[in-house]
Amino acid sequence: MESKxxxxxxxxxxxxxxxxxxxGSVVFxxxxxxxxxxxxxxxxxxxxxxxxxxxxxxxxxxxHVENLERxxxxxxxxxxxxxxxxxxxxxxxxxxxxxxxxxxxKKVTAGLRTIAIRVPKNTTAISxxxxxxxxxxxxxxxxxGEVSPTLATHALDLKKDVxxxxxxxxxxxxxxxxxxxxxxxxIDILREGxxxxxxxKKVISFEFPKIEISLQSxxxxxxxxGQLLTHYxxxxxxxxNVLEPSKEEVYLAFGSKKASIEGFSLSENKILTEAAxxxxxxxxxxxxxxxxxxxxxxxxxxxxxIPNYGxxxxxxxxxxxxxxxxx
Ligand code: TXA
Ligand code: MG
Numbered sequence: 260m261e262s263k264x265x266x267x268x269x270x271x272x273x274x275x276x277x278x279x280x281x282x283g284s285v286v287f288x289x290x291x292x293x294x295x296x297x298x299x300x301x302x303x304x305x306x307x308x309x310x311x312x313x314x315x316x317x318x319x320x321x322x323h324v325e326n327l328e329r330x331x332x333x334x335x336x337x338x339x340x341x342x343x344x345x346x347x348x349x350x351x352x353x354x355x356x357x358x359x360x361x362x363x364x365k366k367v368t369a370g371l372r373t374i375a376i377r378v379p380k381n382t383t384a385i386s387x388x389x390x391x392x393x394x395x396x397x398x399x400x401x402x403x404g405e406v407s408p409t410l411a412t413h414a415l416d417l418k419k420d421v422x423x424x425x426x427x428x429x430x431x432x433x434x435x436x437x438x439x440x441x442x443x444x445x446i447d448i449l450r451e452g453x454x455x456x457x458x459x460k461k462v463i464s465f466e467f468p469k470i471e472i473s474l475q476s477x478x479x480x481x482x483x484x485g486q487l488l489t490h491y492x493x494x495x496x497x498x499x500n501v502l503e504p505s506k507e508e509v510y511l512a513f514g515s516k517k518a519s520i521e522g523f524s525l526s527e528n529k530i531l532t533e534a535a536x537x538x539x540x541x542x543x544x545x546x547x548x549x550x551x552x553x554x555x556x557x558x559x560x561x562x563x564x565i566p567n568y569g570x571x572x573x574x575x576x577x578x579x580x581x582x583x584x585x586x
Contacts, residue, residue: 263415263418263421263422263423263424264411264412264415264424264426265423265424265425265426266425266426267287267288267383267386267425267426267427269386271423271425272383272386272387272390272425273390274423275287275387275390275391275423275425276387276390276391278422278423279296279297279298279304279391279393279395280298280391282297282298282301282303282304282307283297283304283307283421283422283423284296284297284304284307284308284311284420284421284422285387285421285422285423285424285425286400286408286411286414286417286421286423286424286425287383287384287387287397287425287427288381288383288384288411288425288426288427288428288430289323289379289380289381289384289397289427289430290350290351290379290380290381290384290430290431290432291351291379291430291432291433291434291435291436291452291453292399292400292407292408292409292430292433292434292435292539293399293400293407293408293409293410293411293413293414293424293427293430294321294323294384294395294397294398294399294400295308295311295312295397295398295399295400295414295417295421296308296323296387296395296396296397297395297396297397298391298393298395298396299320299322299363299364299367299393299394299395299396300362300363300364300393300394301364302364302365302366305320305364305366305367305396306366307420308320308396308397308398308420309366310420311417311419311420311421312398312400312401312402312403312417313402313403314398314403315403316366316369317369317370318369318403319367319368319369319371319374319375320367320368320369320375320396320397320398321353321375321376321377321396321397321398321436322363322367322374322375322376322377322394322395322396323376323377323378323379323384323388323394323395323396323397324376324377324378324388324394324395325378325385325388325389326348326349326378327344327345327348327378329394330344330348330356330376330378332360333358333359333360333363333374333376333394334354334356334357334358334359334360334374334376335356335357335359336356337441339441339446339463339467339470340354340356340441342463342466342467343439343441343446343459343463344378346462347454347462348377348378349378349379349380349385350378350379350380350454351380351432351434351436351437351452351453351454352377352436352437352439352452352454353375353376353377353436353437353438353439353450354375354376354377354438354439354440354441355373355374355375355438355439355440355449356373356374356375356376357372357373357374358371358372358373358374360374363394363396364396367396373440375438377436381427381430381431383425383427384427387425399435400413400414400416400417400421401413401414401416401417402416402417404491404492405491405492405493405494406491406492406493406539406542406543406581407435407491407539408539409429409430409433409536409539409540410428410429410430410540411424411425411426411427411428413539413540413543429536429540430536431536432452432453432532432535432536433535433536433537433538433539433540434452434453434535434538434570434573434574434577435450435452436450436452436453436454437450437451437452437453437454437455437573438450438452439459444469444470444471445470445471445472445473446459446463446470446471446472446473447473447474447475448472448473448474448475449475451474451572451573451576452573453532453535453570453573455569455570455572455573456472456474457569459472460472491539491577491580491581492580492581492583493542493543493545493546493560493581494546494549494550495509495545495546495549495550495558495559495560496558496559496560496582497542497559497560497561497562497578497581497582498559498560498561498562498582499562499564499578499579499582500562500563500564501561501562501563501564502563502564504520504522504561505561506556507556507557507558507559508522508557508558508559508560508561509521509522509545509548509549509557509559509560509561510522510523510560510561510562510563511523511524511525511538511541511542511545511560511561511562511563512524512525512563513525513526513529513534513562513563513564513565514526514527514528514529514563515527521548521557522541522545522561523537523541523544523545525537525538525541525562525563525565531565531566531569531570531571531574532570534565534571534574535570535573535574538574538577538578542560542581545560546560562578565578
């Protein structure tokens with residue numbers, strides 16, 4: 260079959276934009292993970308991406324736009340929301356805002372009065388948004404509940420249902436965006452990401468010294484389905500905080516790994532940004548070693564302890580959700 264993966268040159272970006280215009284779906288890179296995009300104004304196009312991902316219809320999508328000005332034409336911003344957008348866009352931040360648009364398909368917002376918006380930083384994503392000239396609804400380009408794609412080839416899981424995949428090599432960050440929702444005197448973190456609570460606190464503390472930032476941990480009321488306990492999951496079972504893996508486990512080390520142990524090191528030098536960037540690819544490769552090699556004695560995955568601060572806390576959040584027992 261002809262490959263659907265294309266280099267992100269101007270000719271192909273124009274082609275991708277035409278596909279979106281005609282109601283098709285395009286996978287494109289962002290600095291967080293790859294997204295499967297559709298014209299956010301077109302009900303049918305949006306329905307197709309729910310179907311491609313086997314995503315429940317009540318789980319709303321993130322709308323991607325090229326700049327703050329466009330975002331302000333879609334949603335209402337409070338003072339603090341505007342401040343966050345001005346400071347962190349373009350980048351790995353999604354804001355849940357009051358929807359002010361009649362045009363965006365109701366399928367995108369799953370009937371909610373709020374709308375999630377993000378301005379990505381990745382140059383291919385921005386070129387596509389500018390060329391297309393309309394908002395693009397884009398969830399991560401994976402089957403719902405499975406591991407998000409951080410390489411173009413990962414998005415081949417959806418190849419039957421997309422017209423084109425733009426290749427942006429590996430995603431620079433490798434974890435989904437941080438999702439925030441602001442309320443009276445508070446900011447709730449609905450999903451942790453590379454933009455950490457510490458980063459947010461530092462930037463807002465002078466202008467908004469009294470605002471409380473709190474994590475909506477699982478167990479509290481679920482506002483964002485990305486908070487569901489089983490999510491971001493490899494197919495194999497995953498054991499956490501492991502220093503001595505068994506012979507039947509594929510090991511994801513943090514730091515150097517003994518040559519006798521089979522697996523990968525998330526970061527030889529224990530650098531959290533590198534570990535985040537490698538995490539999803541290595542979970543997928545570990546699954547392949549376990550499930551696709553008939554001679555393999557490997558049965559599950561084990562991961563080394565990851566320090567639980569800053570970006571490490573976001574990595575641990577994903578690992579915890581990935582580790583719920585599957586069988
Ligand atoms: O980094 C990312 O955010 C990537 C790239 C492609 O931009 N996208 C992504 O989309 O992770 P997705 O669909 O996999 O996750 C979107 C999350 C879901 O957990 C969804 O429930 C939440 O955003 N969400 C969307 N609209 C919402 C809303 N109005 N209120 C609360 N949560 C919302
Ligand atoms: Mg997702």
